[in-house]
Amino acid sequence: MNIILMGPPGAGKGTQAAKLVEKYNLKQISTGDLFRKAIKEETKYGVIAKYFISFGYLVPDDFTIQMVEEYLHENIHTEEFKNGFILDGFPRTIVQAKKLQDICDMFDFKIDAVINLDIPEDVLIKRLSGRRTCEDCGKSYHIVYNPPKVEGVCDVCGGQLLQRADESEEAVQVRIDTYNKQTKPLIDYYQMKGELINVNGDQTMDQVTQDIYDILDKI
Numbered sequence: 284m285n286i287i288l289m290g291p292p293g294a295g296k297g298t299q300a301a302k303l304v305e306k307y308n309l310k311q312i313s314t315g316d317l318f319r320k321a322i323k324e325e326t327k328y329g330v331i332a333k334y335f336i337s338f339g340y341l342v343p344d345d346f347t348i349q350m351v352e353e354y355l356h357e358n359i360h361t362e363e364f365k366n367g368f369i370l371d372g373f374p375r376t377i378v379q380a381k382k383l384q385d386i387c388d389m390f391d392f393k394i395d396a397v398i399n400l401d402i403p404e405d406v407l408i409k410r411l412s413g414r415r416t417c418e419d420c421g422k423s424y425h426i427v428y429n430p431p432k433v434e435g436v437c438d439v440c441g442g443q444l445l446q447r448a449d450e451s452e453e454a455v456q457v458r459i460d461t462y463n464k465q466t467k468p469l470i471d472y473y474q475m476k477g478e479l480i481n482v483n484g485d486q487t488m489d490q491v492t493q494d495i496y497d498i499l500d501k502i
């Protein structure tokens with residue numbers, strides 16, 4: 284089963300992807316995480332992505348698509364992918380969505396569901412301002428909604444919990460505006476293709492998870 288998980292910044296894509304990985308043993312492909320790893324390792328993708336990400340802009344399409352293609356080439360035949368994958372944060376533009384169709388044909392797989400986490404803007408800001416991310420394993424927390432057992436320390440690996448570089452008030456606003464301009468049109472795109480499934484993202488984490496399980500259990 285291959286899924287696209289869509290939604291604005293802070294909608295809960297990463298949080299829900301982790302739940303789907305647990306239940307269905309799918310592989311999560313987060314382009315945001317791939318870029319952050321590239322930045323840390325100072326690869327060619329990292330050097331360019333760093334600038335765009337820190338201001339809250341999208342990384343240019345050509346570059347993003349090239350990274351995703353390369354990643355799939357190297358990983359799609361590995362054991363981790365045998366039950367399918369979740370695309371978290373890709374595609375994010377119409378150009379990327381069209382290219383994804385070509386990539387599907389190239390690697391001979393299909394997308395089974397496009398899940399859109401629907402959520403009002405004021406909730407996003409609260410979620411992003413309280414998020415803390417483990418610098419070692421990438422697990423995300425929220426200081427109010429999903430706190431770690433010990434403040435500032437990851438429950439899973441003991442790593443330090445930090446705010447992401449794109450979590451300043453200005454960058455968050457740019458990310459939301461960028462989403463509205465460049466990514467929101469994908470909702471209509473997938474709706475017209477008859478593939479879109481909306482989920483109310485403004486519920487408790489468990490309730491959102493349950494709604495997604497109910498959808499995917501029928502596939």
Ligand code: AP5
Nearest residue numbers: 292293294295296297298314315342372410414424425488
């Ligand atoms: P990316 O890393 O994908 O960031 P994003 O889309 O802005 O989304 P987030 O990861 O911030 O939020 P999320 O939806 O995963 O929410 P989370 O589960 O963490 O991308 C970063 C940047 O990389 C982009 O800005 C761009 O520059 C670049 N990039 C990435 N992909 C690209 C692409 N395809 N093309 C071009 N550029 C690209 O939850 C948020 C918080 O809320 C957490 O604290 C969580 O604990 C809490 N929370 C979650 N669910 C709930 C709930 N139900 N109730 C209460 N709290 C909740």
Ligand code: MG
Nearest residue numbers: 296297313315
């Ligand atoms: Mg995320």
Ligand code: ZN
Nearest residue numbers: 417420437440
């Ligand atoms: Zn950790």
